[in-house]
Every structure is written in structure tokens, then in C-alpha cells.
Amino acid sequence: MAPPPPSPPPPPRTSAHDREFLRGYDVTQFDRPSVTVDVCVFTVADGDIEVVLVRRREPPFVGAWALPGGFVGIDESLEGAATRKLAEETGIRDIWLEQLYTFGEPSRDPRTRVITVAYYALVPRERLEGQVRAGAGAAETAWFRIVDGRGGRIGLEAREGGERPEMAFDHASIVETAVRRIRGKLEYTTIAFELLPREFTLTELQQVYETILRRRLAKAAFRRKVLSAGVLKEAKGTRRGGHRPAQLYRFVGRGR
Amino acid sequence: MAPPPPSPPPPPRTSAHDREFLRGYDVTQFDRPSVTVDVCVFTVADGDIEVVLVRRREPPFVGAWALPGGFVGIDESLEGAATRKLAEETGIRDIWLEQLYTFGEPSRDPRTRVITVAYYALVPRERLEGQVRAGAGAAETAWFRIVDGRGGRIGLEAREGGERPEMAFDHASIVETAVRRIRGKLEYTTIAFELLPREFTLTELQQVYETILRRRLAKAAFRRKVLSAGVLKEAKGTRRGGHRPAQLYRFVGRGR
């Protein structure tokens, strides 16, 4: 092989010509959509997936349940906006967050054209005890169990009385997309660990998988597979509770 | 189980209160980012992945290579905008398209705050012969081979002389994200078939997999797996060429 020739220094990101153009650039020359973020925060509790919603106290959809979210600041990153709105409206902070999908049908918001970048978050149940409270723009926050309905639809569990909570905008569709994404990624990523505290037992891990996948897994095979993946490290103690104590593990990812 | 009570009719999507509010709603009360779409069109040719780029003839980044894309119309869906801009700038139309990710770092465009919703598309090589041409806003279009560089980076193949084509904005990062996504989804979806014509041989299918995954696959195992998946139907003819002719297949998905 011939040795590679020396590479020239990279050109500047903006040229002098560009800078001149930019001075005369008018951002108002096009009609622009508004951009929001919405966040689906999920946890696993007692064999169910749950999502946190806030009750709207401003139009549109006053009184309906919505995902925490809101407008993106002009100098704010998308993930930054998602983190900020989540903290403002629900008090939840310092959690794992990942972009889900961007929903932009022209009719999805009755006010005007609004494109929303949806995120999903997974959080251990314990982290939330006493932490969730209604903040700015939210009249109330609550957890809703996710259930699988007929026709493969995924939605909120019906209340006593049989009616399902009404969701604002296309947020029901966003939640459904998020649940499908999590189910898909569960098997080839390590997102399950985001739903568990720092230390956990293999049975607790298996319960997370069983809840999200909606089926029982064989215990022996599950343990073999998880342990051979080499992403867990034995922790010091055990979890005790009336029976044989269970070894605690910690997620360490590849290596270490 | 108790029989479910009759469910009340769903409430209207917007209430009278909402409508009154909307009459007075001022969309200009917030600073709004601009929103664009960008499209990564990939094909597989001669053992390489290739992406189509257009040379910019307007600032910023005049002369640099960019993904086909542009501003989203105020009443236009995101996918509609992606389809439209792709046709306008490259002449490519009627192809499979899927949303990739939304890039929104505040500094990613020197003009103003621009959030871009990126899409990726897969198209059979044959479909493009003579179809790709530079259109509105593009000085030139060209195909670039994708190569894996040191440190796990994915980028454009260097030209003769050793320099790599300069890409506008954060488009190099978008292309890299798209290639990773395709590599990941190849194994658990049927996107590979989007890269092949209506009828193809199993060897051609295997070559698509080998190109994208960058490794040789065992022929017997590959055939067993693909055929047992039940998504192919034998087509009428064979592909002839100096050797034993190969059976043609057609992708039919589940069932039929």
C-alpha cells in the first residue's frame, strides 16, 4: 500500500462568504412550526409497567392527562428541554433518558403546527417514592398502569367504572410507541437495568423482563444467559426475606 | 369477573372552552426554532454501502457536500417534507423511508436555531441508474462510499489524494448514526429487502447482509435461516450467468 499523503488542514466550518450571508439572514422569512418535547417516564411495579402523566390545567385539553413536556427554548438542547420540563412538571430528575421519535402530523395540536420530539425514560420504582409532585403547568400527577387491549393496542388501564383516562393530543399514540420500543430494545440492550436500583437480585431482574415481555421465562436459562453475558458483578450483601437469601448483583457493563 | 360496564362516549377532542382559548392564541409569543428534514439514501453496490449527497450552492457551507433536505412546510408532514425534498434535489422518488433521529443541538446550524428530523432510505442499486440528477438547490449530486475508519468512526471514503469530502453542518454525524442504525436493524427486521429488486437470488441477499455487516456468513446456515423464516416465495425464473442458474425469490413478508 502507498503511504497516505499528508492531509490538508480541515477547512473552517464557515467561510467569509458564509459570514457575510449570515449577517443578512432573516429567520422570519419562512413560516415556522413550534417545537415541543414530551417525556414518557416508565417504571415497573408489581408486574405492571406504569407511566407518569400530568393533568392539564391550561387549554387545550384542559383536565385531560398528558405527558410531561413543553416548548423547547431557543438556545436549549432537545434533551435539555426534556430534562427541564420533566423536573418542572413532576419533580423527577437525574434519570436515564433516550430519544423516542418525533411526531409531526400537521393536525396533532389544535393551536397551531407543533412538532414534538418524544423521549422515554426508565426509572427504578424506589427512586420515586415521595419524589413525584405536580409542578408548573400541571394540576396533578399520577401513575397509570399500561395494559394490552384487543387488537394489539397498548393503552392505559381503565379506572373503576370501566372508562379509560382521556389523553391529550396524540399522547396515547406516543405512549404506545414508547412501550413497543422498550419491548423491542429489552432483548438486545441493557435498558432493563435502568429500572432497577444499584443493587438487585437475579429474581428481581427476571421480574422486570417478565413484566415488560408479558411472559414467564425459564429461571435456569435466564440466569445462565445473564451471568454469561459478563455485565454483572457480585455485590457484597444478600437480600433477605423469610427464605433463602438472594445474592445481590450490580450492573457494570462490559469489562470490570 | 364482573361484566364491564358500558363505556360512555369519548369526549370531544376539543371543548368549547378550548375553542375560545384558541381564538386568542398567538403563535408568535415564543421564539421558535426552524425545522428541517434531511435524508440519508443508501444503496449497496460491489461490496460497499453508498450514500447520496448534494453539493451545496447556497450559504452556509457553499460547496460542501450535504444530505438532501430542507425546511418543513407549515402544513406538511415530516415524512412528506422528506419525500418532497429528496425528489426536488436528487430526482429520487417512490422509495422506502423511515425516521432516523432528530438532531437539535443549538449550535448545529450557523444561521439560526435549526432542528432537523433525519430520515434514512434504502433503495436497490438498479432503481437509480440514470435517475439521480441535481435539482433545486443542489449544484451536483454524487454517491459516496462508506468506510469504517479508526476508532470505530464511520465516514466517507477518501478521494484520490487522501482527503475526505467535507460535509456541511453535522451531516457526517447523521450519516454515521444512520449506518449504525441500519447495521443494528438488519438482523431483526426485513429492511435488507429494500435494497434488492423485486426478484433476487439468495446469494444476492447474502451479499447485502455481508456488505452491511462487514463479515462473511456461512452459506448453508444463511440459506436455512432465511428460508425457514417463511418470508420468501419462489419466483418463476432463475438468474443465469455462465454457471448453475440460481433460483429467484420474492419477498412476501409473513403469510402468502
Add this chain to the structure above:
DNA sequence: TGAATAGTGTCTATAAGACAATATCCC
């Protein structure tokens, strides 16, 4: 000691990888 859960061992069925044998075409 018994109930309950943790953890391990074994057998079988299935799938993946390696390798080779056979089949069919064109020249």
C-alpha cells in the same frame, strides 16, 4: 421440620458453524 425461595444440574430439542458432497449450467 416445613414453607418458600435461591441456586444448580441434566436432558432434549433446536439452531449455528464448519465442511463437504452433489447438482446444473455454460463454454
Add this chain to the structure above:
DNA sequence: GGGATATTGTCTTATAGACACTATTCA
């Protein structure tokens, strides 16, 4: 027939699922 590729068969190895057995704690 020879070259080249298509297609199938077989053997080995790895993995998943089912099932049962052992281990440990607390009441």
C-alpha cells in the same frame, strides 16, 4: 469434460427450554 456457482447433507458445537434436584433461611 472443466470451471464455476447453486444447493443440499452431515457432523459438531452452542444455546434454549423443560424439569427436577439441592441449598438456605425463617417461622
